[in-house]
Amino acid sequence: MKCRKCQNKASVHMRQHKLALCKEHYLEWIPEQTEKFIKKYQMFTREEKILVAVSGGKDSLSLWEILVRLGYKADGLYLGLGIDTSTSLSAGSGIAYSQESQRLSEKFANEHNLKLHVVDIEKEYGQSIPMLAQSSHRGYGKPCAVCGLAKRHEMNRVARDLGYDVLATGHNLDDEAAVLFGNTLSWASEYLLRQGPVLPETNGLARKVKPLCRFYEREMTAYAMLSGIEYIYEECPFAEGSQSIFYKETLNQLETARPGAKLIFYLRFLEARKSGELFIEKNVKLGLLHACPKCGQPTSTPDFCSFCRMVEKANVKTE
Ligand code: SF4
Ligand code: ZN
Numbered sequence: 572m573k574c575r576k577c578q579n580k581a582s583v584h585m586r587q588h589k590l591a592l593c594k595e596h597y598l599e600w601i602p603e604q605t606e607k608f609i610k611k612y613q614m615f616t617r618e619e620k621i622l623v624a625v626s627g628g629k630d631s632l633s634l635w636e637i638l639v640r641l642g643y644k645a646d647g648l649y650l651g652l653g654i655d656t657s658t659s660l661s662a663g664s665g666i667a668y669s670q671e672s673q674r675l676s677e678k679f680a681n682e683h684n685l686k687l688h689v690v691d692i693e694k695e696y697g698q699s700i701p702m703l704a705q706s707s708h709r710g711y712g713k714p715c716a717v718c719g720l721a722k723r724h725e726m727n728r729v730a731r732d733l734g735y736d737v738l739a740t741g742h743n744l745d746d747e748a749a750v751l752f753g754n755t756l757s758w759a760s761e762y763l764l765r766q767g768p769v770l771p772e773t774n775g776l777a778r779k780v781k782p783l784c785r786f787y788e789r790e791m792t793a794y795a796m797l798s799g800i801e802y803i804y805e806e807c808p809f810a811e812g813s814q815s816i817f818y819k820e821t822l823n824q825l826e827t828a829r830p831g832a833k834l835i836f837y838l839r840f841l842e843a844r845k846s847g848e849l850f851i852e853k854n855v856k857l858g859l860l861h862a863c864p865k866c867g868q869p870t871s872t873p874d875f876c877s878f879c880r881m882v883e884k885a886n887v888k889t890e
Contacts, residue, residue: 583793587831594797601794602637605782609641612768614780619736621645622777624726625679625687627672629795629802630741632679634783636800638739639685645739648729649676650722651691653699654714654807672803679800688733690725713809730777742781745788748833749818751840763849767841785834788819 572581574593581591592600608614615621621638625631625647638645655667673689680687693699698706700721704714730738747766754762768785772778783791795802810816825832843849860869863876870876875883 582797583790585787585790587787587826587834597793598798601633601786601790602640604786605637606641608768608785609780609782612780614739614769614782615643615737615778617643619644620734621737621739622688622726622730622733622735623647623739624722624741625649625676626741627675627803628741629800630743630746630783630788630791632676632741632800632802633791633795633798634739634741635679635685636683636798638782639683645685646735647676647680647685647687648726649673649687649689650725651689651693652718652721653691653693654701654809668803668805668807671805675801675803688729690729692721692725695725713813715809715813718809727775727777731775735777737778737780739780739782741783741791743783743786743788743791744833744837745819745822746815747781747784748822748837749815751837752818752822753814760849763840764844767844785837787833 572584572591573579574581574596575590576596577593579593579595582594583597584591621643623631623635623638623645625635627649635645635647649672651673652669654669676687677689679685693702696703700714700718703721704717707717726738729735751763751766753759754766768781770776770779786794822833822836840849860871862868863870863879865875865879868876868878872880
């Protein structure tokens with residue numbers, strides 16, 4: 572397979588886009604696309620101050636690198652969750668998850684001469700995430716609900732206190748499609764109406780954006796690897812067996828059978844949301860039904876109904 576731009580050997584082949592690129596052109600393509608999405612969804616301008624939530628993983632570090640490379644003013648925020656083997660609620664995977672992710676985030680910031688704010692939840696509030704989870708009814712044996720709540724709270728607090736215009740997170744298409752899938756399965760309308768690349772600022776809540784939301788997870792892995800970003804490979808030990816991982820696997824099966832399905836699922840949802848079609852009963856058409864002049868059955872298409880037209884077309888062809 573050859574690179575579409577230079578005919579050298581391709582490093583990344585994206586079936587869903589019918590596009591193959593060499594390393595050099597891939598490393599140009601991702602930031603170019605990101606810039607397009609930032610503009611399309613009106614995420615932020617070059618004058619605004621951006622706070623990137625970094626976890627030490629491939630997505631958030633790549634996002635930070637891309638934004639800076641594109642000339643945006645972006646600082647980082649690392650939240651120390653205290654998820655390590657020493658914690659009693661640890662899932663026992665044997666990795667010092669928080670320590671390692673902090674080390675890699677700091678290393679990245681130093682190497683690129685960027686400003687990273689570090690907030691340690693335990694130092695700030697006297698308890699780490701696993702400790703908070705144990706003493707909260709939200710725990711259910713897993714600290715994720717507590718963790719999500721704390722992350723949202725702290726990201727917003729830091730953004731507001733330090734005067735950032737916008738909060739950026741590294742959610743990719745796989746993340747967004749999995750959330751969408753979960754919310755669709757339960758028809759969680761309130762969540763569905765709020766899901767999107769941009770969550771506008773509302774009283775006291777900073778604007779939130781997801782510039783990577785249209786990239787597949789493996790596209791981001793390829794970007795991080797090819798650009799030499801050192802990131803933490805391990806997932807948080809508590810992610811294991813989670814619902815979102817199950818949804819991701821399900822969507823991956825679908826994607827294997829129908830390349831592009833994940834992207835279409837997400838993009839069509841965004842279109843429907845934007846046009847206001849979501850959850851608005853489309854009974855308008857029902858009122859406009861009339862009888863097909865040929866068969867007499869109700870139809871919304873002008874003149875003959877779709878069935879009669881199909882039959883007629885087929886007969887014309889075979890005549
Ligand atoms: Fe927090 Fe995610 Fe780990 Fe759950 S899996 S504890 S939400 S970092
Ligand atoms: Zn090339």
